[in-house]
Amino acid sequence: MSEVILNKLARLHSGKAPRVLDLFAGCGGLSLGFHSKGFEIAGAVELDPHAARSHGMNFHPGLETHAQPVDITSVGPEELAKKLSLGDTDHAIDIIIGGPPCQAFARVGRPKLREVDEHPEAFRHDPRARLYQEYLHYVEAFKPVAVLMENVPDALNHGGQNIAEEICEVLETKGYVAGYTLLNAAYYGVPQMRERMFLLAYRREITDSIVFPKPTHWVQLPPGYEGSRAVALKFLKRGNLIKGAFDYIAPPEATAELIPAVTAFQALGDLPAIFARKELAEGRLTRGARRFDQPVPYGQAIQLSDYARLMRSWSGFEAGNALSDHVIRYLPRDYPLFARLKPGDQYPQAFKQAKVMFQEALEVRAKQGNTIVEDSAEYEALKKSIVPPYDPGKFPNKWRKMWQDAPARTLMAHLGKDSYSHIHYDHDQARTISVREAARLQSFPDGFKFSGTMNPAFRQIGNAVPPLMAKALATQISITLKAFHENEYEQVRATGAL
Incomplete structure (x- = not known):
């Protein structure tokens, strides 16, 4: 294991708060969930000016550099670290979270793209659909011990590509254990039936398995939501598999014994x-x-x-x-x-x-x-x-x-x-x-x-990850890291694996 990862795990073992970088952060739904669990929101990358200002106002009030929009395609990790005074990229960040723009993955947007581009599969060429590669570039540079990504369910079938699976494969070549699933926010105390793909990854030294948070609430989802999940998963089913979905994890089950969902x-x-x-x-x-x-x-x-x-x-x-x-x-x-x-x-x-x-x-x-x-x-x-x-x-x-x-x-x-x-x-x-x-x-x-007037505020809210959903994921990451530090850190360190 590299000295960089050793230093980060030693820092966390000493009780220091994990430092989080939020990519494609929006106004900060994911950031807020992690902040509520004691994580330090070290910085964010967001292109929309109003959303970037909202993130800065809420997590770094008074610091103008944290309220400025950043284009991830033109600002590299080293430049961002310098701009936000994070230090060198190797040691600045412990966890990277974020959700590359989902519009290119959503089925609803594809006909419009085809119409504009006059190409039968124009959505495949939407540059937004390649932004997840920029996300991975930042992971490579900052070397976090854990990674969280959020996107629409259609990331599992983007023009025949399983984007989530591809990301897991790339992360695994970089020394991570990775997995993804579909979670509905209503099962985690959010008063909204919102289905999204979540991908988790940890350094291989920390764990050999991925666990997603257990639901705390229950509601009978309308047929449309079950149908949406079925469409997203259809290429993962036996006999209709386009690409081996080795990293897909079935969602933790929500049952009627749980407390009712928030209305x-x-x-x-x-x-x-x-x-x-x-x-x-x-x-x-x-x-x-x-x-x-x-x-x-x-x-x-x-x-x-x-x-x-x-x-x-x-x-x-x-x-x-x-x-x-x-x-x-x-x-x-x-x-x-x-x-x-x-x-x-x-x-x-x-x-x-x-x-x-x-x-x-x-x-x-x-x-x-x-x-x-x-x-x-x-x-x-x-x-x-x-x-x-x-x-x-x-x-x-x-x-x-x-x-x-x-x-x-x-x-x-x-x-x-x-x-x-x-x-x-x-x-x-x-x-x-x-x-x-x-x-x-x-x-x-x-x-x-929320920065701006009504329309940009509505847009920021609609684009966000619900903070309570994010909090459930942050809690699970905390549990995984704590289990490593309590049960395996000293042994791994003593054997020289660190």
Whole structure:
């Protein structure tokens, strides 16, 4: 074993906090989970300016160098180490975490790429799909004792390539033991059904097996999630194997004996109500950028769920008495429609209900003596003011009203575009979720700050790894490292293997 790894393991054996470098860090969901377990967030690499500033504000307040965007394709490990005053790359970092951009791996993005590039497999040539190679370059330079990578399930089948398997193979040639699996955040206390691939690796001297954290919560996942997992795993099944999946590990099983998953109501029910139609009528909700400069008091104390209490009291990330980002989208056409939707309704149901509302409006005008002629300019203007323009056959999942008694469906970066995927379950509030509510559904504590205005904040939240999911993984890494230092470190050191 090299002297570099020896020094890192000796440092950790002495009780020092593991130093973490977060690549493709976003605003810091993974970082926050590791920070909560006592890991030191030494630095981060993030290209998006708002996300980079958010990471800096939360983990290195006042240090401008940690709030600057970094392009991993043009800033190498040595330059980053110098920029962040980390020291030489060999000794600066103990653990590397991160998730290369998932858009190139997600099936939903491939048709667009084909269309733009006029190539039947254009998604294979998306440069974002090669960013995991930059990740491995950083691993080679910093020589961490442990590695964690996150990505979408489709990383298991990217144009016939099993990206996760390939990464494991590369890491194994560099002296690591590696494995990957699929985990759903709802099983780990996050009020959201979010399925992702996680890859873990340790220096071979530390362990000869990979263990993922056991679930703490249980929920019956809807068929779509089971189907998504089946699609992701289809090339790993016997008889249909494109590439040997020797490093795939079946997810730890969640059973009904565990405590129920956190629901949307438990996550959001204590937050101040925003009655969109009332605020619109009173002129308090207007068009324009939503900034985070108007604190919203929590309001009268109510019975808090355990989850809400955690979000309010997360050590180092308490919000005080008010929230700064409890703001919503200006959607005047749709508030009355939101109020009529039932929990679970999606766009086809919304479109059907909107047409009913349009007919009702026509009848009201007819009773008032103003019969509107079909296809007239007045008819089309009224229709446009009530009925959304999207084809329900092409956009069946564009809208969804949440259930209050179940975890939310997956939050996506597309929240930064319209937020229709998460319509509040409360009929009286009749709106899409606020920035702070989105953060709650991702398990960001109330005192975590997001740079920018509403749209970039939504995008940061949708792109993030839920901090509680990250905390479960950080806990497992801590357990593995502790077991090595308690049971094997002295013996390995004495035999000279170190």
